[in-house]
Amino acid sequence: MPPQTATITINGNTVEARSPEGVTASIPLEKLTKHLAPGRENIEKFILPGGVRFVLSRGETIVWVHQTPPRRWCFKWLAADSPKPFGSEAKYRRVTIALPYVCVLAVFGPGRHGPQLTGKNECFFTNSALKSLDDKMLYPALLNCSKFKTLNGHPLSWICTQYLQRDALMAIPDTNERMSRSLDALVKSLFDTGFNLSSEHNEETSWFSATVAARIDPRIAGIETWEQATGEEGPLFALRIPWLETGFTLGQIVERIFVNQNAQDVKITSVNDLARIVFMQSELARRRPQRKPPETEPSKTTANIEKIF
């Protein structure tokens, strides 16, 4: 009695699939493993930028978790007497404030050359260095880190990157350089550009305004008291502030990102699933080198794939 399922044989570096009817196809083992983990190819060869603490991926979505240690920062912040809350007529001043650990979650999705930065990146505070995915994350008391009216489908703390020159970043052909430069541009966009009240007008609010409104600590009653406390207490006082809790761990936030990005791993639940990949990839490889015009009829193998499974 013939077998009811396909069989997979790995011989050296070659994977062979045999259908229940006896049809066979083979591909290099490397091709199969790459297909099982799309978006992750060559990631083990990357030189990660300093501060990247975790690299997590699902399907073609990759999240880099970057952490900056506590220190005094010099920001360009909306001035109290600014004639406009944001936009070209807004007026800024420099402020020096201490921040705790700042975590930037850079979200990469599929692009022309491979993974590319999406516009759905997030920012959080923590009061200690990241140690595991179970660490609890805190909302960042920063302007332009947006809070949305509804959580469903939205980031928890969105970094507005509307004016990030992402087209130039996407055009970098080398994946390692593209991802590093994209993270650099994201971090510069967050810390170096002017902080204003755009989130208060375009989203529900910013996590700075939400934190001030929650009255978590008199030192964070406004930017002026924050500056004063930084001057008087030094850069580490920010680690003792009870920043607003997200209620999520780092792992749960990354899981939310994967869900919102509709990121899915290739699900392999049976030998037939594996065999289907081998047949498809074998057929694609058979067509590619010959550069023939498209066939008017499916080949015998292609036609059989759906019939077999």
Add this chain to the structure above:
Amino acid sequence: MERTRANHEAPRMGPAGGGDFNDVADDPAAGQITVSQGVFCESLPLAGETVAGIRERIRENFADLFDMGPAGGEAVSVAVIDGQPVDDNTVVQAGEFLTFVMHAGVKGLAPIPSRRRYRSAGEGD
């Protein structure tokens, strides 16, 4: 507002500057400063140099990591030590954290309805 710190006129010399080896043994970090811009951060033996000198050294040696703008041109970034802007004559001491900040550009320039803005930034990625 920029300021120059007067107490930095007589820089301590570390290994990069040819100082006393015993001093170095007492303080392993002597001579090193941390230079940061964006995501890139390096510990470099540049203590005792002015900010202007450090800009030049970086142009010569680390242009692949840091953007100092063209030589002889106007500085494209603000030098910041411990959260305070400093001018190009400031001497950077061993152990200090020097950041070059590009205080150009703003966030959320145009008043776009939230849903559309969010979509324009990421939809379809």
